[in-house]
Structure formats: structure tokens, C-alpha cells
Amino acid sequence: MFVSYKWLQEYVDLSGITPDELAEKITRSGIEVEGVEVLNEGLKGVVIGHVLEREQHPNADKLNKCLVDIGEENPVQIICGAPNVDKGQKVAVATVGAVLPGNFKIKKAKLRGEESNGMICSLSELGIEGKLIAKEFSEGIFVFPNDVTVGEDALEKLQRDDQILELGLTANRGDCLSMLGVAYEVGAILNREVKLPNPAVRTISEKATDYVQIKVEAKEDNPLYVAKVIKNVTVAPSPLWMQGRLMAAGIRPHNNVVDITNYILLEYGQPLHAFDYDRLGSKEILVRRAKDGEKIVTLDDAERTLTADHLVITNGSEPVALAGVMGGANSEVKADTTTVLLESAYFAGPTVRKASKDHGLRSEASSRFEKGVDPNRVRAAAERAVELLALYAGGEVLDGEAVVDTLNVEPVVISITLEKINRVLGTDISIEEVAGIFTRLQFETTVDNETITVTVPTRRGDITIEEDLIEEVARLYGYDNIPSTLPMGSSTPGYLTTYQQKRRTVRHYLEGAGLYQAVTYSLTSEAKATQYALETREPIKLAMPMSEDRSQLRLSIIPQLLEVVKYNVARQNDSVAVYETGPVFLSNGTDALPDEREHLAGAITGLREQHQWQGEKKEVDFFVLKGILEGLFAKLGLEQKVEYLQAVVEGMHPGRTAELFLAGQKIGFIGQVHPTVQKELDLKETYVFELSLETVFAEEVAPLQYESIPRFPSITRDIALVVEKEKVAGEIESIIVEAGGKLLKDVHVFDLYEGEHMEPGKKSIAFSLKYFDPEKTLTDEEVTKVHEKVLTAVKEKSGAVLRG
Amino acid sequence: MQERLKELQQEALEAIQKATDLKALNEIRVSYLGKKGPITEVLKGMGKLSAEERPKMGALANEVRDIISANIEEKQQGLEAAAVEAQLASETIDVTLPGRPIQTGNHHPLTRIVEEIEDLFIGMGYTVAEGPEVEQDYYNFEALNLPKSHPARDAQDSFYITDEVLLRTQTSPVQARTMEKHDGKGPVKIICPGKVYRRDSDDATHSHQFMQIEGLVVAENIRMSDLKGTLELFAKKLFGEDREIRLRPSFFPFTEPSVEVDVSCFKCGGHGCNICKQTGWIEVLGSGMVHPNVLEMSGFDSKKYSGFAFGMGVERIAMLKYGIDDIRHFYTNDVRFLKQFQVKE
Numbered sequence A: 001m002f003v004s005y006k007w008l009q010e011y012v013d014l015s016g017i018t019p020d021e022l023a024e025k026i027t028r029s030g031i032e033v034e035g036v037e038v039l040n041e042g043l044k045g046v047v048i049g050h051v052l053e054r055e056q057h058p059n060a061d062k063l064n065k066c067l068v069d070i071g072e073e074n075p076v077q078i079i080c081g082a083p084n085v086d087k088g089q090k091v092a093v094a095t096v097g098a099v100l101p102g103n104f105k106i107k108k109a110k111l112r113g114e115e116s117n118g119m120i121c122s123l124s125e126l127g128i129e130g131k132l133i134a135k136e137f138s139e140g141i142f143v144f145p146n147d148v149t150v151g152e153d154a155l156e157k158l159q160r161d162d163q164i165l166e167l168g169l170t171a172n173r174g175d176c177l178s179m180l181g182v183a184y185e186v187g188a189i190l191n192r193e194v195k196l197p198n199p200a201v202r203t204i205s206e207k208a209t210d211y212v213q214i215k216v217e218a219k220e221d222n223p224l225y226v227a228k229v230i231k232n233v234t235v236a237p238s239p240l241w242m243q244g245r246l247m248a249a250g251i252r253p254h255n256n257v258v259d260i261t262n263y264i265l266l267e268y269g270q271p272l273h274a275f276d277y278d279r280l281g282s283k284e285i286l287v288r289r290a291k292d293g294e295k296i297v298t299l300d301d302a303e304r305t306l307t308a309d310h311l312v313i314t315n316g317s318e319p320v321a322l323a324g325v326m327g328g329a330n331s332e333v334k335a336d337t338t339t340v341l342l343e344s345a346y347f348a349g350p351t352v353r354k355a356s357k358d359h360g361l362r363s364e365a366s367s368r369f370e371k372g373v374d375p376n377r378v379r380a381a382a383e384r385a386v387e388l389l390a391l392y393a394g395g396e397v398l399d400g401e402a403v404v405d406t407l408n409v410e411p412v413v414i415s416i417t418l419e420k421i422n423r424v425l426g427t428d429i430s431i432e433e434v435a436g437i438f439t440r441l442q443f444e445t446t447v448d449n450e451t452i453t454v455t456v457p458t459r460r461g462d463i464t465i466e467e468d469l470i471e472e473v474a475r476l477y478g479y480d481n482i483p484s485t486l487p488m489g490s491s492t493p494g495y496l497t498t499y500q501q502k503r504r505t506v507r508h509y510l511e512g513a514g515l516y517q518a519v520t521y522s523l524t525s526e527a528k529a530t531q532y533a534l535e536t537r538e539p540i541k542l543a544m545p546m547s548e549d550r551s552q553l554r555l556s557i558i559p560q561l562l563e564v565v566k567y568n569v570a571r572q573n574d575s576v577a578v579y580e581t582g583p584v585f586l587s588n589g590t591d592a593l594p595d596e597r598e599h600l601a602g603a604i605t606g607l608r609e610q611h612q613w614q615g616e617k618k619e620v621d622f623f624v625l626k627g628i629l630e631g632l633f634a635k636l637g638l639e640q641k642v643e644y645l646q647a648v649v650e651g652m653h654p655g656r657t658a659e660l661f662l663a664g665q666k667i668g669f670i671g672q673v674h675p676t677v678q679k680e681l682d683l684k685e686t687y688v689f690e691l692s693l694e695t696v697f698a699e700e701v702a703p704l705q706y707e708s709i710p711r712f713p714s715i716t717r718d719i720a721l722v723v724e725k726e727k728v729a730g731e732i733e734s735i736i737v738e739a740g741g742k743l744l745k746d747v748h749v750f751d752l753y754e755g756e757h758m759e760p761g762k763k764s765i766a767f768s769l770k771y772f773d774p775e776k777t778l779t780d781e782e783v784t785k786v787h788e789k790v791l792t793a794v795k796e797k798s799g800a801v802l803r804g
Numbered sequence B: 001m002q003e004r005l006k007e008l009q010q011e012a013l014e015a016i017q018k019a020t021d022l023k024a025l026n027e028i029r030v031s032y033l034g035k036k037g038p039i040t041e042v043l044k045g046m047g048k049l050s051a052e053e054r055p056k057m058g059a060l061a062n063e064v065r066d067i068i069s070a071n072i073e074e075k076q077q078g079l080e081a082a083a084v085e086a087q088l089a090s091e092t093i094d095v096t097l098p099g100r101p102i103q104t105g106n107h108h109p110l111t112r113i114v115e116e117i118e119d120l121f122i123g124m125g126y127t128v129a130e131g132p133e134v135e136q137d138y139y140n141f142e143a144l145n146l147p148k149s150h151p152a153r154d155a156q157d158s159f160y161i162t163d164e165v166l167l168r169t170q171t172s173p174v175q176a177r178t179m180e181k182h183d184g185k186g187p188v189k190i191i192c193p194g195k196v197y198r199r200d201s202d203d204a205t206h207s208h209q210f211m212q213i214e215g216l217v218v219a220e221n222i223r224m225s226d227l228k229g230t231l232e233l234f235a236k237k238l239f240g241e242d243r244e245i246r247l248r249p250s251f252f253p254f255t256e257p258s259v260e261v262d263v264s265c266f267k268c269g270g271h272g273c274n275i276c277k278q279t280g281w282i283e284v285l286g287s288g289m290v291h292p293n294v295l296e297m298s299g300f301d302s303k304k305y306s307g308f309a310f311g312m313g314v315e316r317i318a319m320l321k322y323g324i325d326d327i328r329h330f331y332t333n334d335v336r337f338l339k340q341f342q343v344k345e
């Protein structure tokens, strides 16, 4: 809502308060003033001029040579390029020395050999937006009505000597979509009186009901419809001051009839519609839901197809307006209109909202109905409108109104105790102060001991419960005056759950291991949604996506991380290591919430280590990433329970991928991205993993127990084996561990050879075994006994041949 | 004989003086003090001396030996020290060369902000509550006093999956769910961080996915002054001890009264700059007293219980705090962006 400071003064005395001060006060009491615009900022020296002579410029087809009286001793010659300039017009002249927007200074000039002493201005040259300029002047200069005085300040005449407060209204404060509503608000803030318009209308003896009968079929959508009839109207431009106020409020002037309806919309917040009575073609207004497929051409010349959700005003058969949204072209007020039917109605918010949404038509009217108009202002607004129509359109107002009124307006009455107000706010306000605040708001109150009973005016439909009253008290008492305290009562322990702590541990560990945390989008394309999914279900699709790229919920994080890697590699960040924790979404069917599983995924490419001036470089490989995961599982106390099994996963390198099993349950996979995928994304070798974090965290971990530090030495024995190339180390290790029993404390591979000295199809693999007894020093014989057992088992179970 | 010994002593001391390495010194030791050395040679002629002179000459010879020996010892220490020094000098490295880099990553800036806020409130007795990102319309809107026809629903155009299921547009449904679980018994003190989604086109200031963090306290006798005190602590912790806050009345369907909270500008300290648009204040969060309808819908008796709630956009906080100019940076994950958030302030 754009609020004119000058106009507001008609209702509230603003003396002693500048527009900026007013803006600050309004903001601090609840309605954010988003800006204060000085309309004539950077403008000066523009006066009313009278074009005495006009002839074509001798040397230019498109220029006019004008002699203009600007109220000085002698008229001046001005060259003007506007197509509509003509002799006898009153126009805005930027005189020599004037300044126009953009610091454009007007100087004496010669145009094609002819002297020009100033400039005749269009409204856009005076800083008015093109869409606000009446159509007849949008392509040329503005022509003033003849009663203006030559030499007067043209900007003043156009109401540009004003400042506009732009209110950012929240959904509940529809009451301030009107000058009167703002006046009440400002009156309460400043504790000053509010003066309301008091329309005085002279009517003729003919009755409105002789001209029209109202029928409303859809009474819930339209509980109140008032029609007034005005005869012998002369359609003409509206008064300059009215046009100025409309433009300042963001509404384009049309003609006096339409402008008056818009003016009342701004003043009362009540949208009105003027029909050309003769073009309605009947003596009946019927308000009903539209028929499915019914059509109407609205004032913007668009043909709209309606459904039974939409409310229409009809002449008994044809729709003549889309109720509360826009009028129909068939009944539009035009230059030749003489009889006007003026509609002032209460349309239900949701109905208007639906129509406005379905047709993509948000009008000044619809936004007010949506937020709810004041039912008690419907008639008052109509009264004020016919007063202005009589004054400025020469109309004769018919007696009475045609009306359907099924609206039952019961004012809201709320009682509240002083104790409750102070208890909720933490304040110590007195009953007098509270009563004073409601008086300022012009809410009728009665005080009984410490209980205050408030009758809420219908203009404040947002106030329905005690808490709403508390807010009114608080905001006018001043939020600054509320003290600062902390909650009292029993204290509660604050903590992270074990799950949340583990998630933090995982993040810190991975970051310590060199990975950056990434955060990517949950929405992705159809193609990527199911790639690399640990578990596949029907993808979850948005009903109305904004683009195909963000149309489905992800089932895996890896595709998103590959995008991150690709983005970075394309920008010379050749080495990338990132991880992400976040949900993937598994559908449970329509209307059921999906399973959201928190996953952990990572991706690395490029160099793992780089020692630049010594020339060392280590590329990442499978075992770098596996080492990171092993460290992670060690951190989580699960390293003994995790197994890596060679696997084939779509999109992954078939020979370099393993699935991970935790206590026998599949929890994810790790490996190299398939070379064809790498090529598509323009990546070098890239390794990824994805785990179900929830499954990992759900695994029980034995409580931490101290194990005594060995007091006895351990004995190490190495074995080198020749096995089939396909035989995997993990399998041999399991055999060793099983056979080694309690005394075998540790076993690990320390050498692997698959070179030319080997028989084809074989490889050599060496393990280091550590034997240890916490109770005593092991003897050689004891170790040999166990070790022999191990060797036998390995030979028998893995077909290995002992080497050397 | 006596002269010969003195001569030898003199000769030896000169030789020691000239020796430049341990090898030469050892040769001097062997040649002067060895069994075949000149002193032994001289002493062989002692037989010719009288009985009185013999012990004197013996003593003199021992004295000469001791002197030579002591000098060799001294010289040897000197040479050894020099050798060590030379060795160390040859081992000198350029300490200004860079060290071996330890590659580490760090938190995403959004996580950094979230954890900072979580930790502050955990210290004040809150727990961290989480909830689903795909939500029922009921929890996302209706339980928060936003019935289907509510005009404020327009303001947050949502990603619906079906008529009843959508991507949550705020983290508030976690509040509704948590209250419901409490079965009408307080106190509830939670902080809820999480991703939310709105039907916005991505540009420098809008993102269809972003993060919010909200707080909720429901107990007996919770006052608006408690909200103010809590938020003051929060602002000082997150934006600096000198920060002040300013409350402005506002409107949210789930709170009444509702409050918009400004923090005094941390860039200019309140004098006015381009960050605060010359006002000295920066809007950082929305809050208010929990609407009685919300309490009742979640099973709390609004006559007995009251509460406050607050919420903020994490990206906005991060952008303000770190001077980030484009919200899309958070989701492109450019390593050059991410690595800037490793410093512990």
C-alpha cells in the first residue's frame, strides 16, 4: 500500500511529524514501512504554460515550434517534438534553469537552427512511471484542464509535492489497505483524533429499485450486494488532484467514473465496480457461480473460461463481471456512458482468491477481498462514491439502493484480565495504560475491576482472541519497554542424542581425513534420481516442478557429489575430496510419507598428497578411500564387523567396487566410478562411496573398556604364500585368524607380488602374524605349535603353497 | 739430554699446533709418544747417566710426555668440536621452505552456523529435534494455524507431491510433532535445524532449498520478556558482545503476539552502511509467543502453558556474518568457497 503523506493529513493531523519520522513510528508499532519516496525529488522549475502559437519547425518534419506563455513578461519560443502538442493547450513547461529527474538541466538551446527556451514535458519526463499515465497522454505531453493558471507550479497541480510511504503489509492487516485504516493506525500511534469523510448526497425522486433488482444465488460467496444508480453522468477526465493521488498510489487514471471507484477503493478499502447501465441490457443483476465452460471477456480484453468455482455477476443470463476480480468488457463504462450502476459488495475471500489464482489476475480489488473487507464499510463506501460522482461526473443519484443483505455482522467482544496481559508479556502495565491504548485504537472498552472488555470494530477482522488484544497492547506500549528475562522454572538438561553426536564425529573425522563437507540439493532430475541407489523404489515426483532438473527426490547422494566434482574440475580444482550427510527418500506410495534415510556419501579425485617442492605426488586410488572408511569404522568401534566384498554396481568400475557389509547386513558400497561415466562427466579417476548412516549408527557398540598394556613380549612370524591370482587376501586372512585362535593378536598383509617371476595365474602374498599371551612370555615351542596349525589350515583351505 | 727433551717438546707442540685434522694429530701422537718414538729413543741413553741424574731425567721425560699428551688431548677436542660443527653446518636446511601440507577439510558454512547455534542453546538446556523433510500438509500448515484457505499460504508457494504431502516449507512442523509427542506435558525446549523447500527460482538471493533453524520453549509461565532475554543472548553470542536487538511487531499465523527481530548492524555498529541499508539495524529472525491454537492442536492446555518460538534462515545469517553475496554459493560447493570456512574464530 502506497500512502500519500499529504492525503493522510485529511484524516489525521500530522503537524510536527515529518514523513520519515512517521515511517519510523509506524514501523516500530507493527507495520513495516519499506520506503519513503519523495515524488518531486530532483525536480524543480516546472510551471504551467499556455501554448499561444504552434507551427511546424521550418527544418524538421517531426518538430513543432511553439510560442508559450509561462507567466513571465514575454512568451518564449520552445521547440517540442510531441505529436499531440497544439495551440491553446495548458502544458507543463520545464523552464530554462529547471532540473528534471536524472539531474537533467534545462538550458537555452538551438534545435535545427531554431531557438528553444525550455521544454514541454510529458509525465514520464516528470518521473511518473509509464504504466501510470492515462492512455491518451502516454505517447506525448500531458495536457492540463483549462482552469489551471499560467505560471503556477505544475508539479503541485499534479500532487507531486508529496512523499509516499510504502507499507509492507502482513496478511492480517488488510485493514491498512485503505487510507482510513491507515488513519486509524496512525491516530492510535500518535494519539491523535481521526476525521472521517461525511458524504452529503442529494438524490432525485426516481428510485434505484425501479432500474434494477438484485438476486444472489450464491449467498455464502456474496452475502451483501448493494447497487446504486446514477443518471446523466458525463464521462470526462477526473479532477487533477484525484488523478495525482491515484498515480501516486500506483493506479492509472482512466475517466472520472472509473477513477472515483478506484479513489474509494483507496480511501475506504472497499472495491467498487461501475457498470454502464444501458449496456447491461437488463433490469436485473444475478450473482451466481459460473457454469463450467462459461466464458467472459474481461476488461483487459482477455477471454476467460470459467468453472463452477468462480463467482460471476450476470445480467440475469450473461456474465458481466468476474466477481471481486475484474469487470466484463461488455458492460464497461465508456465515453458515451450516461447511466451508471455502481456495485459495492462483500465477496468472500476464498472465492475471490480462487478465481484470482486460476486466472492469474491479481487486482487491487481481489487482493482486498482476499484479505477481507470491512462489512460495515460496504454501504458507506457506496455513499461516498455517489457523492463524488455527483460532484465530478455531473450525475444525478437515484434514491435508495437495490440490495441483497444476508450478512450478519456481529462485533467481536473479548474480555481479558490485566493479570493475563502482564503474565504473557512479562510486564507490569497498569489498567489505565491498557484502557488508554484501546481508546487510542478507538476500540470500545469497559473496565470492571481488573477485567477489560473490548468490542472490536469490524474493520479489525484480525482481532478475535485474547492474544490478539495482548499484541495490540504490546505494540502500542512499545516492544522496547518489555523487559529482558530468561525462562524460570525447573532447568532441563541440554544434550545431543547419541545419533547426533555420532553424526558430528563422522563429520569431524572425514574433515580431518581431508574431505570438505558439501551440501547439495535434494531435488534432482528423473535420470539422476535413481542412479547409485542403495535401495530402489518408485521415485517421488513433484506435482508441479519448476524444471526437469529439480523434479524428483534423490535416492542417492553420489550423483549430486559427482556434479560437485565435475563443477570443481571444470574450474581447475583438479583435486577434490567432498562428503555429504543427508537424507535420501524412499517412497511408501501415494499420500504416505516416504522413508527418509540419512546417508553418508563421499567422492575423491586427483591428488591425495602433494609435496610440491620435493616433487612427490600421490594420486588417489581405491585403497586411499578404503583406508578413510576403515578409519571411520575404527572411530565408530565397528572395524571388526565390516566386510568388503567384490561387487558389481551399476555405474561403477566392475573390477574396482566392493559392497560393505556390517555384521552381515549390506550398508553401502565403495569403488571407482565407471570409466564411461567418468568420461561423460569429464572426470579423471574418481572414487566414491555411499553408506546408510542410520544402519551404521544403529549397530550396537560394546561399551569402552580399558585393556591392560602388554607386559610380555610378542613374537612375530611372517609367511609368504603362492596362491591363485583370483584368491582374495581377505579370505586367506579369515583362515589365518580362525586357525590362529586366541594367541594370534594381529595379522596383516605386508607384501603382494604378481610379477614375471611368478608362474602364470599365480601371485605371491605375504602375511605378518603377531602372537601374544597377556599372561606370560610365550616360548618358541608354544608359538610354533599354533603357527604350524595356521600353515596347515592355509595350505588346505586356500590351496596355497608356502614360499621360501 | 735434557736439552734434547726440551727440543722434542718444542717440536711436538709446534706439530700439534699445525695439525688440522684428527688423522694428523694421531700421527703426531704415535710419532712422539709411541714405543719407537724419539722420547723413548732419548731415554734409551739414560744408562749413561749417573744414579742421581737418572730419576730427574725420568721425571723430566714423563713431564714432557704429559705436556705433549695434554696438548694432543686439547687439540683433539678442538678438532672434534670443529668436525661436529662442520657436519651440522653441512646439514643446514632452508627453514623458510613450506612444510608438508596436511590435507584437511572443514564444515560447510551452513553446518558451521547451525552447530554454533545448537551448541549455544544446548548450553541453555535445549535439545536438538529433527523431523522429516517430506511432510504432511497437516504438520506443515494446519497444525501451525494455517488452515487450507489461509491467505498466508500464498506467500510460501510450496512443492507439493500430492494434495496432502509436500516438501516442508519451514522447520516448524518439527515443533508441532515434538509438542504432540510431549502429550500435553511441559517443559519443551528444542532447537530444530533443517532443510526446507519453497517454489522459488534460484538466483542470487533466492534458493528453492535452504536451511532454517527454529527454537521453541513451552512451559508454564513463559513470558514475552523471556523471548526477548533469550534472543539478546543469542544475538550477542552469534554476532558479538556489543550487539543490541530491537523487536518489532509483526505477523505470523503460528504466533501471537509476533515479533520481527533486528540486530544492530555488526558492520557499522549502528551508524548506517550499505549492509544495513543505512538503518543501523539488520533483520535476522522472526519470533513470537506460540499461538494458543497451535498449543491446543498439539495437545497443550493453553490456559496452563505458554511458549515462545523463533526461527531464522541459516543462509541469511551466514551471508550477513561472512559477507557472502550470492546464496547459490552454498549449493555449488566450489572448493575455493568451502575451504574459506576452516578458521576457528
Ligand SMILES: [Zn+2]
Pocket (backbone or CB within 6 Å): B265, B266, B267, B268, B269, B270, B271, B272, B273, B274, B275, B276, B277, B278, B280, B281
Ligand atoms: Zn550498517
